[in-house]
Amino acid sequence: MPTTDLALNIEIDRREASPIYLQICERFKAAIAAGHLKPGDRVPALRGLATQLNTARGTVEMAYNVLVDEGYLQMRGAAGTFVSASLPGAVTPSAARKSRERADAPRVKRAQADTDIGNDAKPLRPGLPALDAFPRKVWSRLVAYRARGGDPATLSYPDPSGYRPLRERIATYLGLSRGVECVPEQVFVTNGYRATLELILRGFAKPGDRAWFEEPGYLLARNFLVDAGMRLVPMPVDHEGLDVDTARALDDDARFAFVTPSHQSPLGVTLSLARRMKLLDWASRAGSWIVEDDYDSEFRYVGRPLPALKSLDRDDRVIYCGTFSKVLFPGLRLSYVVAPERAVARFGQITKSMNAGSPYLYQAAVADFIAQGHFARHLKRMRALYAERRMLLMNAILKAFGDKVSIELPTGGMHLVAIFHAGRDGPIDDMAMAARAREAGLAVLALSAWYLNGRAKHVLRGIVVGFANVADATEAARLAGMLRRAYDG
Structure with a gap:
């Protein structure tokens, strides 16, 4: 019975954000499309591939289940797992070339790495609840x-x-x-x-x-x-x-x-x-x-x-x-x-x-x-607390920035959006401003980063800031001052 263990060379990149099981799926699909795996070929056993990739057996099993559901593989009990005799969507080497051509076309990209605010509790982090309360x-x-x-x-x-x-x-x-x-x-x-x-x-x-x-x-x-x-x-x-x-x-x-x-x-x-x-x-x-x-x-x-x-x-x-x-x-x-x-x-x-x-x-x-x-009871307390803290931060930002920003007070949620008004030289570079704020220890994000195409003309420029952990007016003023200094560069 034919086996693909020698012909198939699967590699995963643990630095990629994509889950390992999805990487395994894509490697199998690419091998099938390129002709390295043919209908009826036997694929590596779960345990063997898990050992080869130095990953958990459950991760490989998850990938195989996805490939079976999509029609790429067939499980035959003790006989093993095989490439399906009836592959989906005309998977051929020519289809692979077309797929690569499509991949070369412009695609939606991930948010840039400089939008990462980390996993800690730095001030003004959007979405972080009041840890002190x-x-x-x-x-x-x-x-x-x-x-x-x-x-x-x-x-x-x-x-x-x-x-x-x-x-x-x-x-x-x-x-x-x-x-x-x-x-x-x-x-x-x-x-x-x-x-x-x-x-x-x-x-x-x-x-x-x-x-x-x-x-x-x-x-x-x-x-x-x-x-x-x-x-x-x-x-x-x-x-x-x-x-x-x-x-x-x-x-x-x-x-x-x-x-x-x-x-x-x-x-x-x-x-x-x-x-x-x-x-x-x-x-x-x-x-x-x-x-x-x-x-x-x-x-x-x-x-x-x-x-x-x-x-x-x-x-x-x-x-x-x-x-x-x-x-x-x-x-x-x-x-x-x-x-x-x-x-x-x-x-x-x-x-x-x-x-x-x-x-x-x-x-x-x-x-x-x-x-x-x-x-x-906790939700009731937090609604009252957040209603107060959102006002503290909004007033502090408006005082620090003057007519350079506008804020529409939200009816709910845990963050504010401060929108920058265009300057003499055009729109403000909110990505650069947010990066400077993060260097100063603030966990804020540029508003343009939330757009699929953050550099398009219609995109609003500003910052997204969390207010849930702003303890009092003094802290609100201090944080707003740090934001203004980051804005001024």
Whole structure:
């Protein structure tokens, strides 16, 4: 029986942002397209390839499962895994040449490296909750209680889909506060938003799928999606949120729409009801999926929090995503996604193949935190605190910059957007200004970095700054002064 072990030379680059399993997938596809692997060829065993690449067997298994799902490989039990006899999409050497030609064409790029603000708690970091106001004593007591409890689950492998009581609490919370009707079986706990996106893509996406993406939009999600092979189509955002009519005119057949409807990232606008209905109508007619990132909707300072887009979904086309990173603290690495009813079994299978599963201890502590009422009380306190701190920082920035910037006070969220007015020599270079601010120890981001083409003429220039950790007026003034010095160069 033929084997490809000698002919196939797979290499991975651990410096790449792309996950290793996706790199393995791409290497196999390239080898098949180039003719190095032919239909019927046997591919290396899981354990053998994992040893060759010095990676976990589960990582190779994940890649093989993706390739099987896409029709590139076939598993034949004890006989091994083989290149499929009926390959998808005319995969030939000529197709590979065309693929390389397409790859040479202009593509959406990742955000530049100089937009990296690191993983620490530097001042003005967008999206970082008030670490000084987190109820550490209550949290420590809950964690300690679970650690001392002697439950064997604390030492065993966690459920890949999530700790059942936490899934129940999340489902109840979403129904009461966000209008999202779901059962615990639909809720999957993940290790952060990127893990959520990976689960969604493995469940619904195919290589080369097109997706609407807000312009400007959440740059970390953009980086992940680009690395995963999605073809992002930038769609304009105005005072009513994503312009659905323009999006349909540009690409009516996209497979996905990635949106932040409650508090657009980064501009902070809310998707209007009329556009919500148009977006849902498009998804229903096109058979497409809407990925709703409801990342910080708990913090609204004018009126009650708005219902989620998912609450209006009657055709089960919205995939709802939430996180505890903003409402509690990011070190938890706990997020969640509400799967469409038709995809529950598929998501469950994928989480097992991904060897997913967040540590039991933190999941159980969060479930207790919610059940005992601490979560609701914490959110109430943070809304009042953030409403005060956003005013402190906004007033300090306006005082330091004068007529050089404008700020529209957000109705919700955890960050401000300060927009620069053009100077005598044209638009301000916000990338350079943000880089100087980061050198001074501030974790700010240039607004233009959130655009797919940050140097286009229509792009707004400014900075995105977090206000949740600004303790008082004195600190706000000090930080605003540092920003002004970075602006002046």
